[in-house]
Amino acid sequence: MPESYKKDVIRVDYRTGKKILFSSVRNNKPDDFYHISGDNWESDISKCPFEYGKEALNKTIKLVGGDEHSWKLKVIENKFPMLSPEFDFIPLEGLLEEKPAFGYCEVIFETPIHNLRFSQLGKEEYLRWLDTIIERENELYSRDRIKYVYVFKNEGPRSGASLSHTHSQIISFEEVPETIKDEQKKISEFIDSNHACLYEQILNYEKERVLVENNTFIAFAPFGSKMSSESLIMPKRHVNYVGLLSSEEKSDFVDILSKIIKTNEALFGKISYNILFHEVKDDENFHFHVEICPRVITFAAIEFAGFNTNQVFPEFYAKLFREKS
Ligand SMILES: [Zn+2]
Ligand SMILES: [Zn+2]
Incomplete structure (x- = not known):
């Protein structure tokens, strides 16, 4: 070789x-x-x-x-x-x-x-x-x-x-990863046609799927969750990367993060999961958020075709979550 x-x-x-x-x-x-x-x-x-x-x-x-x-x-x-x-x-x-x-x-x-x-x-x-x-x-x-x-x-x-x-x-x-670039593109297209931040506007549509919120942060199970029991945590204020968070926001962020991983373990037991920071320091339009993806389902043939499959509707997960927390 x-x-x-x-x-x-x-x-x-x-x-x-x-x-x-x-x-x-x-x-x-x-x-x-x-x-x-x-x-x-x-x-x-x-x-x-x-x-x-x-x-x-x-x-x-x-x-x-x-x-x-x-x-x-x-x-x-x-x-x-x-x-x-x-x-x-x-x-x-x-x-x-x-x-x-x-x-x-x-x-x-x-x-x-x-x-x-x-x-x-x-x-x-x-x-x-x-x-x-x-x-x-x-x-x-x-x-x-x-x-x-x-x-x-x-x-x-x-x-x-x-x-x-x-x-x-x-x-x-050396370069921005593809998934983040895709999200930047959606955010930028939304600004062009609506003159507003996609992530802040989407909160009006995610009410049924809200998991937990406090003064400065909110978490919900996204409408189109790519993984079963996925959650997204975001600041209510428009912030494009984690370094801009205030002390109060940092405190509220870790409170919500720990609430989600603890409640997921109460729901599913000792589960494997990924925590993913999505932020772009040099794109002020980007809205910082963190995804938590429990690894309940194994990757299968349909995913190779480009469709993620999800056996748990986010509305159902959000209901279970709120009952358990
Ligand atoms: Zn925003
Ligand atoms: Zn050790």
Whole structure:
């Protein structure tokens, strides 16, 4: 195999024009989950590379609340990144489009305690996590070539996580990801024809599907939820990225986020899910929001055709949610 194929690359699938991220380094990722049965999992703490005393295994970027033996939150470089700042690239010719997957991958540990789930953290931990995200985003956006910083969390084995110690990821790219571009396009089209923000207007239509709200934030199960029991959290004020939130908004945001993940666990048990930050720092028209996608359904043939399937109407999920909370 040519050396260049061992690097992280983005290829364009000429059949659809979609971009695919190739990263063979991830085949060597450790995995500490065992006894996985549906969404019930246990893990082997001896295999966890993030415990106190194992700091030599990872490159630390930032510690909050203590030193290497007493931190409360830690940011490290992802040892198995999907993107890489260094490469040695041989361009392909003709119809085959391929380019280096340039970027940086970081991991945030919100707690040193191995067996805590994200839903079990307290408000202090959530706020520390949010402030760290804002700080890392600012630093990453200041780097050359970085156009987009994507924050997300994979919780549980069905979410794509390979290690059970709860963690979030920050990936910074050279370009805006396709889904975010699609959302930018819809927002911009709506402004052109309605002179208003799509996300603020849509609240008038999502009332039946509202899950929870407070002074400055609201969460609902979107009308066209792409996943079963999906929820969307957004600030009521027009804010295009997380760094613009006020102290009150940050506090209200983490209150709603924790309410959703706790209530989902009360409804579905110890469930795998993804938390996805959608924000665009250099597009003032964008409306910041966070999606929480429980991984109830497995990807099947119909999804390969481009239709997401959903067995739970969002109205029904919203009703169950409000009864349980
Ligand atoms: Zn651990
Ligand atoms: Zn808005």
